[in-house]
Amino acid sequence: MKPLLIILDDWEGRIQASACWNQVKELVEIKFLKEPIESANDAQIEQAQFLMALRERTTLNEQVFKRMPDLKLVLQTGGHAYHIDTSAARKQNIVIALGRRVKAPLISVPELTFAFILSLMHKVHQGNNAMHNGHWQLFTGRTLSKRRLGILGLGRLGSRIAQVASTAFNMEVVAWERVANTYDTNNGFKRLPLDELLETSDVVTIHLQLSKESTGLLNKERLEKMKAGAILINTSRGAIVDENALVDALAKGALAGAGLDVFAEEPLAIDSPLRKLDNVILTPHIGWTVDEVFEEFAQIACTQLIEYLNGSLAKSELLSN
Numbered sequence: 001m002k003p004l005l006i007i008l009d010d011w012e013g014r015i016q017a018s019a020c021w022n023q024v025k026e027l028v029e030i031k032f033l034k035e036p037i038e039s040a041n042d043a044q045i046e047q048a049q050f051l052m053a054l055r056e057r058t059t060l061n062e063q064v065f066k067r068m069p070d071l072k073l074v075l076q077t078g079g080h081a082y083h084i085d086t087s088a089a090r091k092q093n094i095v096i097a098l099g100r101r102v103k104a105p106l107i108s109v110p111e112l113t114f115a116f117i118l119s120l121m122h123k124v125h126q127g128n129n130a131m132h133n134g135h136w137q138l139f140t141g142r143t144l145s146k147r148r149l150g151i152l153g154l155g156r157l158g159s160r161i162a163q164v165a166s167t168a169f170n171m172e173v174v175a176w177e178r179v180a181n182t183y184d185t186n187n188g189f190k191r192l193p194l195d196e197l198l199e200t201s202d203v204v205t206i207h208l209q210l211s212k213e214s215t216g217l218l219n220k221e222r223l224e225k226m227k228a229g230a231i232l233i234n235t236s237r238g239a240i241v242d243e244n245a246l247v248d249a250l251a252k253g254a255l256a257g258a259g260l261d262v263f264a265e266e267p268l269a270i271d272s273p274l275r276k277l278d279n280v281i282l283t284p285h286i287g288w289t290v291d292e293v294f295e296e297f298a299q300i301a302c303t304q305l306i307e308y309l310n311g312s313l314a315k316s317e318l319l320s321n
Contacts, residue, residue, distance in 0.1 A: 002029045003049040005305065008037060009057035014294030020302040027309060042067055050308075052301050053077065053084075055288070062088035073097060073308055077297040078105075078288070081319050082210060096319035097308070099300045104292040109235050110161045112287045113205055116259025117144070120231045121203075125281050142202075144169040150192075150201030151175045152217070153208040153236070159187050161205060174201065198225045205233040206240055220245035224254070231257045235287045238263035247273045250280060261287045 005028045010016050016032050024030070028050060033040060037058055048068045052075040053060060065071060065088050072095065076084065079100040089096055119125050122141035130137040149165045151158045154175040165171040166189075177191035198204060204226065208214045218232075218241045226232070232255060234241055243264055249255045257279040263272075266285060274280055307313040 002027065004029045004031060004047050005050040005052065006045055006048045007032045007052040007054075009033075009054040011057075012289070012294065014291060015052075015054065015298050018295055018298035018302075020299050023302050024305055028305070037064060046070075049073070050075065050305060054297070056080075056083040059083045060089075061085040062091075065089060065092050065094060073305070075099075075301040075304055076319070077301065078102065080209065084319075086319065095308070097304045097313065097317050098319055099297060099304075100317070101300055102293065102296050104290065104296045105288050106156055106160055108290045108293055109157050109207075109287040110164060112261060112283070113161055113233055113235050113259075114164065116233050116235075116261075116281055117203055117205070117231070119281055120257040120259055120279075126278060129278065144171050144203075146170060146172065147202040148172045148174060148200055150197040150204045151189075152194075152197075152204065152206045154187060154189065155207060158205075158207040161207065162187060162189050171203075194222070195225055198222060199227055201227060201230060203231050203233065206236040208236050208240060210237040210239060214240050216240070216242060218242060218246075220248070223249045226255060228254060229256045231255065231259070233259045235259075235261045238266065243272075243274065247277070250277050255279075257281070259283075261285055 005024070007015060007030065010032055021030055033044070037045065045068055047070060049070050050073045051068070051071060055078050060074065060083060062085055065085070071092065074084070074089070074094060074096045076096055077099045079098055079102070081096055081098065084096060086096065121144060123139040127137070127139050144165070149171045151162055151173065154162060158175065162173045162175065166173050174190045174192050174197055176194050176197055208217070214237070216239070220242055223242065223245050226249070232241070232246070246258060250258060259281045260274065261283045262285055268274065268282065274282060304313055304317060
């Protein structure tokens, strides 16, 4: 009997559509679980030796792991594992492979970032809403040229956004000068202390990992430091921004607008005051949900599974803690 691979949360069907599974179908039995794992009966999952998880759509905790006593490997798409109980995984000797090599989000997330920026600066979303409501209302926007873009997190995503902003839109780009800077180069862009960046930037965009340092980073005090009429973009992690303080700043007009793809709690509550503000663009965490990312996730998972089975999966691919 071939070992069982279970694939979770392929809501869009893009993972199953990948041709890469032809490479492994002779090595493992593949089961696409069509329901949440909490709803699956034990007979459906207890024999699983391999599990593919799509980003953070399912929390993988001790209770889940105990229902799969033979589980050896989790193929975790993306470069983070915030939703995995790593202590429980270690107890059960489960290896976590991360999809750090994924490159497609380096295109899709910056594209969404600029979609937010351009829509807010030119008030596209407000004009669209007015037209759909039967009005012909004129709006006055602003161009990006010669305006300052402040980037929190000049890593793989932030660096790409910086390059596009400076070359395509003639923006002045500055980045947060972090005390514990993990990057070796300034990439030619000026570094500023956080307060100065917030006080002088026309647009602030967040591209940080969620950590103790970044959680709640943009609190009420720091949001109040932002330049009057600035806009805030967050395609990173919702918990980095104090949402209640952001609502206050937007409602008062201290900030001109915000583009948010991520939220402290997802899905965003139906009664969230963010939904009632017309100077906010809200999207349901779609920065990574494009065809190219799904295909690359599938390809990486197939490759890692084959490498694991033949004993060649590199330690650099694994979660270290």
